[in-house]
Structures are given as C-alpha cells and as structure tokens.
Amino acid sequence: MEIPPVSGDNGDSSKPGFRVLPREIRDEIYGYYFTLEDGYTFNSKTKKLHPTCKLKNSLALTLANKQINQETQGLALERNTLHFATSFALETSDTLGMFDYLLKYISTTQSRLLLRLIAKSNWVACQAYAHVEKHYPRFLPIVNHARDGNYDDLSADNKCWKETPSIARAFVQETLHSVVGHEKFPKLPARDLGPSMEHFTVANAHFEAWRVPTKDEVENLAFRTHQIPSAEALSARAPVHPDSDDFDRIKFWNGEKHRSSAASLAIQFIQSLEETSRVKIRSVVLNEDQISVAWPESHGRGFIPICQENPQIRIKRRVNLWGNATMDPQQANVCTPDSLVTNVSPSG
Template sequence: MRGLDLVSNRITFSTGYSDNWRIGAAAFHHNMANINLEAYHWLQGPAAEESGDEEGDGGEGESEDQDGSLYQGQDEDENEDANEDEDESEEDDEEEDENDEPQLLPGFTSTIANEVAKRYPKFKPILDGILEGHNIVDMDDYFGIVPSYKRQATLYTLELQVKHNSTPEHWLGAPTHSPEEILALSREYQPWRCCLTGDEIRELNVGAISSRQSASYWKSPHTTKDGEQQYTQGKYRYSAAALAIRFLSRLPPPLRMCLRNIRLNENAVSVAYPECHAQGLIEFCIENPMLHVERRLDLWRNVFQSPSSEMANLTFTFEGRLAWSTSGYDGRGQGLWSLVLTDSIALWVTEALALIPLGMPEKSYTLVLDGGDVPQQCSDIFQTIVQRDAAWQTAWEMMTSDTFSEESFFTKRAHHCYRFEGFPDAVNEMVNSPSGFIQCTFDTGPAVWNAEVEFGKYRHFSLEDSHNLPIANQVFFQPQDPLPSWIDLHIENILPEFFTDQHLIQVDDTSEWLIHELKGAWDDGYEDQKKQKEEKKQEIAKAKNERTNREMERLSRGFSFFDIN
C-alpha cells in the first residue's frame, strides 16, 4: 500500500553537520544576522550634514520629521537624577555634550507607523520612539517583543518606506544592501533555508558589510594583518527543523499526506535564529492535519549555548563562546550563567508560543525541553532560577504600575527582570499543564515562587537596584555527571585542529579573497559597484534556473518508484 511506511513510522531529523555544510552554514548565519541589522538601521539614521544656518530659519539641534513637526534630539537619560547643586560649569559641559550628539531621523512617517501598527501593534512603541528621535536602533534589546515578530515588523515597515519613498535621500547610495535588496533577500532566504550552494552564498554577499558573510572567510584559519587570530573553525550546523522543511518541500504532496509523526532532535547549536524555524512547518501542518511534529531541545548542548540577543548573533563564534567560558577558578570554566540561562529558555518558549497566532494548529506541534542525562539538575535549575525569574518579571511589572509608572516603555522593557511579554504565564502553564503545548522531560515542580511576595520584598528598591537584582543573585552552574564540563561542552563544537599548533595564514589588504569580498565597500565608484552587482545577480539567477531544472528532472526520476500518477 502506497505510503504505508510513512503512516506507520516516525521520521526523525537531527541537527545537521558535515565539513562541507559547515562553511556555508557559518556564512549563512552571519548573512542573516547582518541583513536583519541593516533592515533595522534603515528605519533610523543621521540627519543631513548642514553647512550652516545662514538664513536663521532652523535652530541648531532641531530637525523636521516626515510630517513636518519638529522634534528635539534624544532626551536626557531618564535614569539620571539632576543634581541642583551641580557646578554651573559642569552643566555647561553637559549641554555642549548633548548638542554634540548627532540628530537622528526616521526613515518612515507617522502615517506609515500607524499602518504598521494595524498589522504589528506590539511594534508601535518602537516606531514611536524612533519618530521622537530616540536612538532606538542601536539598543541591543528585544524590548520584550518576540524576536521573529520584531524582524517581520521591521521588514514590513521597510516595505512601506520603499512603497511611499520616505527614506531620506542622503541615506541612499550607501555601499550596503539597499532597502529593496534587503526585502528581496529576506523573501527568498528565510532563516530556515539550509544547505545553500556557493551561488546562493554569493548572492547574499552582494553588498555585504562583514567579511564573515563570505564563505571564503571560513575556509582557512587565519589572522588579520595585525596578527589577531580569527575564529573560523566552529562546527556550524543547520537545525533539524530546517532539514525537515527542506525534505518536506521536496516530497510530493501525496506522500506528505501520508506522514503522521516527525521528531526534530535539536541536539546541538544551529545557525540563523533556529528558535523560529518551526514557522516553516506551519504550511505542512495545515496541509496535513494528521501530522504531528515534536521538537526536542537538548538544554545543555543546544539551548544553554545558543545566542539569545541580536548582538550575540552578530558576533557569534564557537571559539569566542569558549574564550568567554574559560575564565574560572577550578579549571572547568565559570559555568552556565543564570542570567543567560533564563534568557535562552525564554527565547525558545516565546518563539514556540508565537507559532499559534501564525496559524500553527495547536495539536500539530509540541516543543519539548530535554534535560538529557541530568533531568534532576534541570529540574532544580527550572525551579530555582527559571521560576524565580518569571516571578521577578511579574513583580517588576507590578512595580512599573506602582513606583515606576512614569518610566518610559524602553526603561520598563530593557530592565534585567523583563524577558518577554507573556513569559511568566508560559512558565506557569508549563508547571500546571505538563502535557501541554510546551513540555519537559524533567519535573518542573510545584510553583515555588510567588510574585506577590517578591513584589513586597523589592517594591522599595531603586530603579538601579531592581535592574541589578538578577546579577546580584547570579549563579553559575556546572553540568553534572555524566555530562562533560561546561568547557568541554563548548569544545565539542570546535574542530580539533583549532587546539593544535596549526599554521595561520595572515590576511591583509593584498589577499585576493579579501579584496574580492570588500571590493566596492570602500571605493568611491558607486556606479561601477552597482553595475557589477547587477551583472552578478543576472549570473546567479541564470545558474539558479539551470539548477532548478536539473533538480526537477532528478526528482521526477527519483520518485517514480513510489508509483505516483
């Protein structure tokens, strides 16, 4: 009977690694991180340089927004208390410093912001802050917004900027991806793309702003001309979800309808925002209501080691993570930091919950936090740290309605006690409904932390003291036996050659691949660069069409044994 094996058996995918995939995966990760950074920065930028205000019709430090209203530059830090007894000269110095700060313009209008808010209402405070002239895009913070939601809202804002031609003219012509290019690349290259070809990496490289976006960067261990070793020997992997999506997209629909159970074994760190990759499974779960996907996350080998912020993604290398982790007194490294621990779990949990409003059938998907060989330790960590931090977020939200009600949205959301909107409710649901949408292979325990009690203990804290609460109570964990030490877990993700006395190539301005990758980035000949980019795009498009035709021919032959009419 056709498809019986698919009906009867579960298909399992694990995090994918090979020496050939490693280079492409590393380059893809850094392309995704940098393209997202570029998209966000197109929303806000500097005002045009002025030669002088000879007509006297514009005050220094003022700028006109897209709707004609005036706004001042970034306000003084809301966390600073003015001291009335300060020396007058110090006040003059501070005023001069404020005047020296660059004026920031939005790339969009308030009309566009209102339009974006209809589709992405939680992004509206970000847009309002940009319109008010606050330096928002340089802040490395999600502000409690689900990261994939924030990225999608950014792209939609950029799309409307392009549609309504609202981007300031003096921003255009920069030697980076244009807004149109960012939108096109983001549509074609979702974070769950995997196993990219050389042509696809080169297509992403056109307009690159970092050498890490090039596959060439990762091929050989090397140093800069100043002798600084570059970290290029990590084992970069594609997520199990990405590999499953690739498989499903190539499987004929009649066979996809035979599938019943898929397990995604995310047993190692993977690239390009893996916490959101299940979004690529939604269409298949809608297509086949009888399909159930279980995504299992290895806490110690995946979640606890994964980057959990935009800056961490931009700078991510396995060797860099190892270097940070090796500082300690017992030779085993300082261990897993409690602050990062909760950030990582909160990230994966909130991204999973974001699947439902995107259309994922609730009964078609389960996220499982896997404690592996140390379930008791994971249970202890969950009860003592994760539950505590969830209670502290609720307590902080109570404080923002009481003592700190006048603080800005950004002060409230960038607080160390605030992770993501809805995170405390998600933790409570995991405790009270262990067989729900998000499950654990370890005992989540009873709810041992009470937000009301925590609020009573800390309600009189200053803003600074409350912000530092998770750091003042920080803990570092070493994995228990039989797991390796925290350092050795990191070493698992690095090629053995890194730890040998290997030859390092010195890369300088005469290195052929570096010249190729940076060509146009620093040149004045923008028109020549633009022409080269268009020629390269045409070459890549032709190659992709030829490859697609070959793949379709192979698929038509390869699936003939299934007897599909």
C-alpha cells in the first residue's frame, strides 16, 4: 500500500507520515503495540501496574505527540489483562490484623445486640420484623424466634444460621441500623434496652470487608468499639507488663502475617481511576494464593458497582486450594480473632 505524503512544518510534502494513515489502520497498529504478553501486574508497594514481561516503557508511543496521545487513551487497559495477587507487607500487617479482628468482633456484637433488642422490646421486634419482611424475608424465622423470647437459643455467630455469611452480616447491620436510627428509638424506656446500651457505638460501626484500610481508619474503628488508643500511644507507656490490660489490648497489633486479598487490591485500584479509564478495562485476573483478612470469600461483592458501571469487564478469580482454600488460618500463621473475642466481647 502506498502511503500518501504529509506536509511538515516547513511545507515539505515529500515525506510519508504515520498520522495520514486511515484511522482504522492506525487503530490496528495501536492494538499490536499496546498488547503485551501476559498483560500488566499490580505492584502493591508502588500501587501501580507494571508490565508482566518487564518491558522498560510500554507506553512510550503515547508521548509521541498530542494526536497519538488522545487516540490511544485507555488502550493499554482495554487490550491487556490486569493481574492482582494476594499481598503481604510487613508495614501493613499489624493494621490488617487489627482490622480483621475488629470486623469479626463488630459482627458478633451486632448480632448479639440485635437479638437482645428484639427479645426485650416489642417496638424493636415490630420494627425489625417490618424491615426484614421487606428486605430479608429468609431471616424471618430468626426474628420470630428471638421475638418469642428464645434469645438464648440463638447463637450470635451468624455462621450457625445456615445462611450465606455475607448476606447474614448484611441482614444484621441493615436491620440494626433501621432500628437504632429510627426517631423513636432514643425515646424507648431503659428497661427495653437492657444492658446493651453501652454497646450502641458498635451498632453504627460499619466498614466494607473488601476495603484496604489505612492505619488511621483502623485506629479510629478500634477507639469507637473498644476505646483502644493507637499502638504508638500504648507503646509510649513504659513499662508494659505482659500481664497488664494494656498488653492484652496491644496484642492485636502483633507481627504475624496478615495479607490483603487480590480482590480488595483490585477494587481499590480500579476505584482510584477516572471513570473514563475504568470503563476501558476488559479483563482482570485475581490470584488468591494465600489466606487474607476480613472474610475474603465475600470480597467479590465489592465488584458489583464496578460491573454495573462497566458491563464489558470480565473478572476471573483463581484460588490456590493448597495455600488458601483448604489451609487452616492458624497453620498459615494468620491471626485468628475468634479465639480473642472472649477477651473483649460484652457479657451475654
């Protein structure tokens, strides 16, 4: 094919140019240029995507001129698979460990609080029944059981309810919020609230399990639910005896390996992009090769708004059966908060 000449800045029209090619041909060339073998891999330290095949600069063409830059916007995301993997970093391990513990403590406490309120207050029982009947009808037997005064027969651990755990947690949180947030709730007599009044700060505590929290966010959550100061504030108190209450509090900030799931890292990265870039993504692969924190099996729910915004995105989640799915958290050297709940949970 003969390439027509293009005029340069000096009026010389004898030199052929890439920009005079038909747009369809230029797009084909762009496609070959930006498509990389194995796509891009997310680096959790730099918070950026890097070519999996270690190319020095796979986006150099975008710097050629303004026209090419505009024509190639988002092509690297559209033409390549984005890979994310479970990540461990020593500097964030303690924060993730505390986050994992707090979420599970909040979930158990919220379940216990909701069941207590339903059992003690007829108004709460009616309010909860109306909300559950509309939004979570499959949980009506649990509400009715607590309403009949059989609170002690129900476990606060929603895993025992024989329902999908993430749905059970959503049922508890939303139902509790509909009760505690009602304008009539503060006017209830104290006898209808029972000994749970001191735990109402936990009732409104909510943090998406697939979020990658900052240290400040976790410390704020710890203060709201346990009145626990920061690790730095505690370490400044000297000496800290191993049998002291302060030692029990800071043991959640231990040095065991706590990891972020590939799903949570992918959600955080994609949400950090501009909408024009997010909708260009076509393929994401999540490699969950290690146990991670905060109910990682539920982290896929965080992709719901992403898929609604970008229906063309395709997400594959790969789980390592030996290193993740069939591994006991204790064997994987990951903190197990369930064994610590008895230290701080309210008396039942």
